[in-house]
Amino acid sequence: MDNLKEINYGEAIYEGCYQEMENDDSVFVYGLGVDDTKGHYGTSKDLHKVFGAKRNFDIPLSEDAMTGIGIGAALGGLKPIYVHQRMDFLLLCMNQLVNMAAKLRYMSSGVHSVPLVVRAAIGRSWGQGAQHSQAFHSYFMHVPGIKVVAPTTPHDAKGCLIASIRDKNPVIFVEHRMLYSNVGYVPEELYEVEFGKGRVLIEGTDITLVGVSYTVTDCIRASLALKEIGISAEVIDPVSLSPIDYELIRKSANKTKKVLVVDNGWLTCGFAAEVIADLGINCKDLDLDRMGYLESPCPTTRVLEDGFYPSPESVAIKANTMCGGDSNWKPENISRKEINSFKGPF
Amino acid sequence: MDNLKEINYGEAIYEGCYQEMENDDSVFVYGLGVDDTKGHYGTSKDLHKVFGAKRNFDIPLSEDAMTGIGIGAALGGLKPIYVHQRMDFLLLCMNQLVNMAAKLRYMSSGVHSVPLVVRAAIGRSWGQGAQHSQAFHSYFMHVPGIKVVAPTTPHDAKGCLIASIRDKNPVIFVEHRMLYSNVGYVPEELYEVEFGKGRVLIEGTDITLVGVSYTVTDCIRASLALKEIGISAEVIDPVSLSPIDYELIRKSANKTKKVLVVDNGWLTCGFAAEVIADLGINCKDLDLDRMGYLESPCPTTRVLEDGFYPSPESVAIKANTMCGGDSNWKPENISRKEINSFKGPF
Amino acid sequence: MKKFDVKKAYSLFYLIRKSEEKIIELYDTDKIKSPVHLSIGQEPVAVGVSLALDKKDIIFSNYRGHAHYLAREGNLKEMWAELYGKVAGSSRGKAGSMHLSDWSVNFMTTSAIVATAVPEAVGYAYSQKYQNNEGVVICYHGDGAVDEGVYWESINFASLHQLPILFVCENNKYAIYTHQDKRMLGDSIVSRANSFGLKSFRVDGIRTEDFFNAANDSINNIKNNSGPILLECMTSRWRDHVGPGEDRHINFRSDKELNDAITNDDLKNLESLINKEDVVTIQKDIDSQINDAIKYSEDSSFPGTKEITDNVYG
């Protein structure tokens, strides 16, 4: 992996998709607006011009059937990628994903496979309100037969997408709108990021911070702020949520003895609950805690929305408290370009 | 609550529903087959004859719309009860339940309320296979704005149903097919079982067993087997899953120092994960573990199915091991009438 | 049966148009804390339908709901404050543009998930019939909504139970940038709905009065137990799908298509039917109402963060 290029998360997805479409004729991309001029944040832009309309096409608003159609096409030997503008829309696809995609292999004792990729963007920017902001990764983690990945870096975005396409199983590929502009070094060639392996993004000794998708960036920023007050926070990006790299998290937990899981969604029965439950069962003498969306729908007005989501500040404050620090401490204002520069309209 | 009658779980639901329909004209019951001769295990039998077709009616197979129709009727001042023969079918209702029912009150800052009750039966008997056996209580626990109850006893079934109907919020009322024949003493009058309160069904000192719905009976039976080898297991029935009585479970955990949560569903991001995460965060020095559906879809053939679900035996064995007992110990065959006597055809 | 009131029509139309234009004007200031889906170009439908309604009738709308709300004579100040995300908003800022609701005018709810409030409207109609209430339910939706299965499930139930509901399909031909032809074979919304037992009509008018007439007849029929009705109202969206901008640069429709619609603007036509003085009075009155509403919104405060978890449960 010699040739590295600095590109953003959206471009990395585009590149992974493009290259794998070149590589494999059976890959196709469909979803609302995937062939319009915006091309889902550029990730599918003009693919129809290169690969033809049968391999990149717009669809009617029919999330339920279009999921089943992807499953059927996968049974027929193709590798469909279904792109959703908002993860909230997956609620219309639950029957197909859970009752069919996750089960066809099992029910046929291994004859069927469903190499379907469902890309879904978590909608946060501002003003998205209760129905355009939700994250449901934990719904899919709950169900055997489906894999879930939530890459944070451009490198992982490209590699996970390629691995997802090549995987025999249905994969939910979780994107986050505030990640598309994230820049990083990405190999030019085709490569896979292996599922089931997490990454220690920052090493530390005092506390472990585990994020998911966009909240990984909250954890990174919090750890930088914590560093300034002498707290060494280890930051873990699980990357793959199902299967999940419990070992890596346990190892870090056994080292730091303190774990704060910052979910990108609600807490009850969520990813954070799962990670903490695993630690509670398999490790001893840990201080554990969790943060995530507040226990309400997402409010539309900006002031409430800002409080609804975890932030680098709130993560740093909680971590500092867990480390015995002053609970009145507040980090200097931490800049979040992607949030502050977002201008809408949507 | 003087007049007690010995009736079964199904009859208790019927009685609660009937009495509340008498009491409140705005209550109505709908769902597939609710007005047929079987009347959903007798729970809605002949209600249309007493209260008229507008208050108990059969519907087209349209789970998605019929959920929204219930929500709309609730907005219009009625109190709908939507009955599902299998909880698996709720996967078709997720958009309406999560994006609408759970949020309308919040989005209107308290003006709307959605007093909708969704009754859903977990389908286990035998041979139900991958699509007729699932339990999704944790999906609804995950989402703020929805309540979830899963009564185990006839007493709680009646009282929870009445409380659910009267509640201003959408309530998922979880039933279990193997509970319908459970017999118990039930007050004749109308009464409510308060949400957010669990019950200690059996007191014990060595280990706490927490079940959900039908697995509460596994825990009870396991505790009886454990008693014979001198282990005193406390059995908790949370009854209400959202809100959930964390306090009660923590108190028991702090006493016994060992908690085994037996879920009636998959483990990852499920109810058991939630309870254990809470204990991991809020209590110290506990031995924690969990059991539930194995990590696969439900197989159809009986031999595999028997191993897929937790059982009184498997619960007792695990609990005994947690208490330091011999891991080769097996309880005498524990009778489960409702499972063994089930003859189908469905 | 109601008669078409030109002055009222003009006044509501002008109110909607000016409000939307004000949103465009202000949007860059970031004072509006919400994505907006403007109704400019589609006002004739909302105004025509609303003039046919009684107070008791009930509205279900969608994220493109400003016109529906204002034509219903909802509270202008509260709507503006809601767009500003302030406590004086109809939902204290929690709803924003996409989820307007206001029970004082029976404006029930608006969903941002396409077609998702359609069954709610049907369920409300069921409750009207159940309780022997008078009001007819109006269910606004776009041409994209009929792509969704839940739409046909809902229609089926409404026709099976002969519920008092009028479906108003605002067919602007596009779901975002996707033309109806790329989403269904044939131009067949009316025939599809008819086959489900729903009496369905297309209103090809560009005139507010045409939509009024169709709605007026329909509401009257529904009140006389005709069962549910669908009006497919052909219309045109002048601005981008979302946000204050235009969308010509996206090249998904011809300039001519849009220009024709703009040339036929019924606001000019209505204005020509009223005497000049009245026009001036109406305009002045509405301009100042809008300015007041904006001032009111600016003066109102933001909710406090402790409100975040209020009203999750009742």
Next chain:
Amino acid sequence: MKKFDVKKAYSLFYLIRKSEEKIIELYDTDKIKSPVHLSIGQEPVAVGVSLALDKKDIIFSNYRGHAHYLAREGNLKEMWAELYGKVAGSSRGKAGSMHLSDWSVNFMTTSAIVATAVPEAVGYAYSQKYQNNEGVVICYHGDGAVDEGVYWESINFASLHQLPILFVCENNKYAIYTHQDKRMLGDSIVSRANSFGLKSFRVDGIRTEDFFNAANDSINNIKNNSGPILLECMTSRWRDHVGPGEDRHINFRSDKELNDAITNDDLKNLESLINKEDVVTIQKDIDSQINDAIKYSEDSSFPGTKEITDNVYG
């Protein structure tokens, strides 16, 4: 174009009928580890359609799938072993009656959730077109399936893309005990589907040959790029919705309705068209096949519990 082969038709019909009767006979022994939805009465549809198919054609079915599978000349032994929950079953007992599948005869998948395999069938047809493959997809479903929104979404996509698929609606008039009239206004499956751009025809026959003719024409048309077609096949379910029993005691339909259907049993008719000797040979052969299949199933072993978590992921 194929010709109707009476002997083959009789033979398949007899195979299905006898297999189902054997299930009824054995059910009380609890050896069959699965709920069963019998096809007795509905055989003419499956047999008629199957005789019109080529090997390359692909079947999607539902929980009432025995007839579809056997008419397709699936493996009788493996089907029986699957009902017994044994390792020799087509899915090692994990599927049971409700989820039969067998790729060796392009019998793809059967769902127990109503209408849920319909979009899969459409997606498979998309993949056929994409890959320029020859086979036509057959999508069997009941009259209840058309109540589901996903059905109309699927039909819409199939007609929009002119996919090579034949929908076979087995209209036995009931979803469990609920008559079509209680589920939709009018008797309009064909007109609904037509309005979605799907060429649709009702086959009112009680004769296997009528279903064959309709399917044969349709398949031929689809192969000549007619686009998708729907056949609404009027038929009758003689036994209870699920299980081996009858359902007269439930009183949801008139005895006459059922008696008429039984009187018209096409098995007798087909038998009358073949010479006696052939009938005897066919019957003997099939009876012994079924007995062999049962013996095979009894001899096979149950899977071991370590198989529970096999084949969750590939």
